[in-house]
Amino acid sequence: MEPADQNDPRAAVEASPEPPDLGAEEALNQALELGQELFEQGTTLFDSLLRPWNFYQLCIAAGLVLIAILLRRLLGPRIRAWMASREGWPKWRMRVLVVVHRRLMPIFFVILIWLAVWIMREATWPSRSYLLGIIAELATAWLFVVFVTRLIRSPVMRTLVRYGAWIYVTLAILNARDEAAQILDSVGFQLGDVRLSLLLVVQGIVILAALVTGARFISGTTAARVQANEDISPSMRVLVVKAVQVLLYGAAFFIGLRAIGVDLTGLAVLSGAIGVGLGFGLQKVVSNLVSGVIILLDKSIKPGDVISLGDTFGWINTLGARYASVVTRDGREYLIPNEDLITNQVVNWSHSNEFVRLDIYFGTAYHDDPHSVREIAIEAAKGVDRVLGFRPPVCHIVGFGDSSVDYILRFWIRDPTGGLTNIRGNVYLALWDAFREHGISIPFPQREVKVLEGSRLETRQAD
Known part of the structure; x- marks a missing residue:
């Protein structure tokens, strides 16, 4: 065999073990060559569409689109009326019907075009229905991508995944994936030891979107099952759901980075910088996060508890990572930071049990018999709804005032979520009615003015 000529470029390429690195100019030239090649292929495809049989197939496809639109207008209202009559169906089934009803036109078109492809393949040569088969x-x-992406709840994520999937399946069906990948890979730049190209960015977006969508679906399903489990306490349900979400989203992020070839060892420096930033600028945020985990672990406060914090009285609606949502009786929702629930004094009216004792104060005149007053007050409180009978009310004298004998009436309830002010008001009304019925008076302060002997009382008329 003769030795290869050193001046022959083909011999130099065959002798080199690895291709030389392309510079920015060579990569740009390669991208232009690929673009020109695709343009020539597109021109050839356009010229082929003008051929008689291909043009006829395009006309058939356009006619099928018109027929699908007409079927949508004719059958759409009837299908909607039939859906309205399905009152006893589950919500998920009705949602599926709504999605199908919105896509009636493409569904009819898919059915019609496959029927046309089958008829033409049976009646003519396969080449006469090749273009219709691609369109089908x-x-x-x-259509399949549209139905699958409906499972994604986030509108932004759904749009990204839908358009990305449309582009991918179009390139796959047209056998243009390799050319598109070469064009995207040729557009990029060198960042250290890693070369970032447009293809790598697109792959990363698609992989991360798919993983995040899967993590969100799994976390939502897990949260629904955990919340439906009555054997787990409310605080532990929230903790389990938060832990599952952190693990799934964290795993999706790191797996996505590894899938596109990112070296995760470089994140050590980034994590150190983030730690410094947390230490200086995010102290309150971190404190609230840690306080939220402590609250969930020690179960001191859980959703549904009735608490008092300062002037705020209400029940816990939700426990978040940074704050707790407290809803008051007047419908206001206060977002209290978790740190305040740890550092401040909180009254939990339903921590260990739901029984709450309430006290009200009143006074009667000195000429009323205190023994009768106590018995009447206790019986009046017993007749009020929400006042517990197996923990009977008690009434005691607490002092002799300037104008009245002062009493305290104590009674128990077991539903603080129903409100405290309203039950106190109902007991006061019951005392008022009972005292009027038995002739017991509720005095008020009175003042007497005495004119001393030798003094004169003068009156003056206003000018």
Whole structure:
């Protein structure tokens, strides 16, 4: 065999073990060459569409679109009326019907075009229905992508995944994935030891979107099952749901980075910088996060508890990572930081049990018999709804005032979520009615003015 000529460029390429690195100019030239090649292929495809049989297939596809639109207008109202009559169906089934009803036109088109492809393949040569087959595959794939992406709740994520999937299936059906990948890979730049290209960015977005969507679906399903489990306490349910969400989203993020070839060892420096930033600028945020975890672990406060913090009285609606939502009786929702629930004095009216004792004060005249007053007050409190009978009310004298004998009436309730002011008001009304019925008076302060002997009382008329 003769030795290879050193001046022959083909011999130099065959002798080199690895291709040389392309510079920015060479990468740009390669991208332009690929673009020109695709443009030539597109021109050839356009010229082929003008051929008689291909043009006829395009006309058939356009006619099927018109027929699908007419079927949508004719059958759409009837299907909607039939859906309205399905009152006893579950919500998930009705949602599926709503999604299908909104996509009636493409569904009819897919059915009609596959029927047309089958008829033409039976009646003519396969080449006479080749273009219709491609259109049918594209329409079916696009429709399938629409239904699958409806499972994504986030509108932004749903749009990104939907358009990305449409582009991918279109390139796959048209056998243009390799050319598109070469063009995207040729557009990039060198960042240290890693070369970032447009293809790598697109792959990263698609992989991260798919992983985050899967993590969100799994976390939502897990949260629904945990919340429905009555054997787990409310605070532990919140803690389990938060832990599952952190693990799933964290795993999705790191797996996505590894899938696109990012070296995670470089994140050590970034995590150190983030730690310094947390130490100086995010002290309150971190304190609230840690306080929220402590509250969930020690179960001191859980959703549904009735608490008092300062002038705020209400029940815990939700426990978040940074704050607790407290809803008051007047419908206001206060977002209290978790740190305040740890450092301040909190009255939990339903921590260990739901029984709450309430006290009200009143006074009667000195000429009323205190023994009768106590018995009447106790009987009046017993007749009020929400006042517990197996923990009977008690009434005691607490002092002799300037104008009245002062009493305290104590009674128990077991539903503080129903309010405290309203039950006190009902007991006061019951005392008022009982005292009027038995002739017991409620005095008020009186003042007497005495004119001393030798003094004169003068009156003056206003000018």
